Amino acid sequence: MRAASFGAGPAFAFFLTKVAVMRSLSQSAPRDPLPAALVGTLAALLGERFSTATAVREQHGRDESYHPSMPPDAVAFARSTEEVAAIVTACAAHKVPIIPFGTGTSLEGHIAALRGGVCIDVSAMNAILEVRPADMDVTVQAGVTRKQLNAHLRDTGLFFPIDPGADASLGGMTATRASGTNAVRYGTMRENVLALSVVTPEGRVVKIGGRARKSSAGYDLTRLFVGSEGTLGVITEVTLRLHGIPEKIVSAVCPFPSVRAAVDTVIATIQIGVPVARIEFLNARQILAVNAYSKLDYAAAPTLFFEFHGTPDHVAEQVRMVQDLAADQGAAGFRWAETPEERDRLWTARHNAFYASLATKAGGRGFSSDVCVPISRLTECIAQTEEDLARSALFTSIVGHVGDGNFHVIFIVDPENPAEIEEARRLNDRIVARALAMDGTCTGEHGVGHGKMDFLEDEHGEALDMMRKIKRALDPDDIMNPGKIVRL
Template structure:
């Protein structure tokens, strides 16, 4: 937290706490343990607890809480499940955290129109469990069992993005509470519209800095008739990435294509007790008809062989696929196990796919010269990869080295026409990269922020400096 943020922090007004307690009763908590839990995410960033936590149950309650905070010039910080990675839920200037977990209703499912409307606290796993009997599913899978509201706020993606896109492409409409307590609805259920400004996309990825998202309408997809997964190791990481590039450029509609470097593979093999080679490895998944999946797999296998892919190991039974992808989703915790007691500084970049091999190879060269261990994983089908620096935040030299490596990786990605974050969001951990990435566009973002939130109470200190 910056010195400016420390100076700007003031405890919430006692009159506000009394007003919110009158509104919510026991669903307003000022207990230290509850506040601490809501002042941190999964990142290395320190805990910054709010002054109170409001456990809301409806859009109208959110609006009442926000309106009260606006009258008292008190910050508002939305909270889903706390799985973000750039400090997005930290209460840098104190204030009231709005916990959305109680807003967990699935409001409407329309199988004929392939859409669903949910409250913001619904998690992705619960949504898919609810949809199972309809033959539909929601494909965005960031790994953690995040809330749909949090995924929308951070513009999340994940392992399926190469085929199904990100939250940006899959949100049709929103209900949002603005900084003065007004409730608006954006978008709708039509698959296209040319009516006015696209407010939906404005709030998707705004990380709670423009308003509190309370309801989301999403696209759904049919569960594929056939699904097949495979694992293939490679002699070098460049061979693996070149395979990815060729598969994508060949138009093979792969559903997932994930890269784990040899460091991450050693962690995953040990943590999840898998029988795979400790080499740079691609995890594939193919969706479609049985004939289509067979054709996709054969084409991808042939391409992998050209780049030295040792062998495809197939996982076609649901239980085998689940074990494989659970191991991939547990990669973060597997990485932490490589250095017991460490914290993970998880970071990501995304580049045009033609520059992916170059970016990863240069990043790995930096790591080879460093004292830090940093396993690499990637949703490489869309040019996105992640590092987890294994650090002790109490050691300044390790923090300095992680900062140096991260700066080099991000600036490399930006020089290649990429972005400082493919899916983690900005929070306050990556704010300083935005002027380099967007230039004068940052001043336009600031104008939008000031117009919608003139008191700067909506998750202040995140995304845009005001």
């Protein structure tokens, strides 16, 4: 599946056919009702914090995407690691599936209870346990959200940079290996999680990783759990790296004459090593949606949003270099946001881009592609994708963390209209095939859930079998979020 040119040819056709066949074979397994003895145990343990109410179950079976709701049989609201361990032990005794739940903002059917079972909602586990400014790290319970953490850190001079558009839980962000607009400078959850407390599928509490900034002590289990999407255990505590708030922060918006000009500016910026903090792309349709949703008046053109961090001199130097690169590509000029309020408005609008697209269609749901390619292939990948999209009747927009080579096509579909979902899938299959042919990945940050499972064989080959072996070794009864990431 590795080819220089793309869009036709037998390898491409084979990929698309195989994915379509695998998808048609996918069926959710039959569900058994919860054993009465388990219901009794959990009700006695949690009282009103154990619920089988329809509305509560519905709310926990649906994420923010087009994937249909698949509610669990019950929801257990945990308050401590010990409670999570007790819930898992009880479910394990009956081999009942467990689905961990943070804030439910994932986008690939991650929290769908494909085989029923008990959803463990950790959102009430929201204590910030210890901030250690001298070591620049923090330990939190898994239900703490990224905004809650940053509000708590405000007076310390430190911040936590990973910022998915939604105000997600740090446990969920760990479980999906999330990133966001700052990843180009500060890395993703992979680089920022130091240690975890996890409850294993048999109900044991295990501490993995540590606060030392480096360690060669055995297998890197922390990295294994980062991105495990609840399939290996429940994360109950997370120790994270923190970063110093920069002395000077400047943001800017810059329209370009073409998609190619904008993306080539990104590539040049990264290749010459300008340490931009944020460099985000929005195509003209996305800008129009953002303007309407956030009451802004940016020019309707392919646009880059920038942010620069550092000392005043260092920021000025970065700005000069990027302005020169943008001018070489015919950019019209930068619109600056220097005050915290102006910057907040700009980045809130960017974070709301998904909802801005949703607002273009009453009752529409979002279907987001998430490919990431090596930076040198980014222009080609986005340009060929735009050609595909231009031939489709669906509303689509493009937004991306392009400094990392990661971009999303957002398709707005009517969830009741199978033809629209099929068309979004058809286009997404082509985008993924293209990215894999360019040595990229089907998901840069959203994760696999059950929505992207069909792509993993082509992406990982033999390594997918190794993943299956790990899953079977750690969760032999397949009770932890079954039906996600790997098909057993």
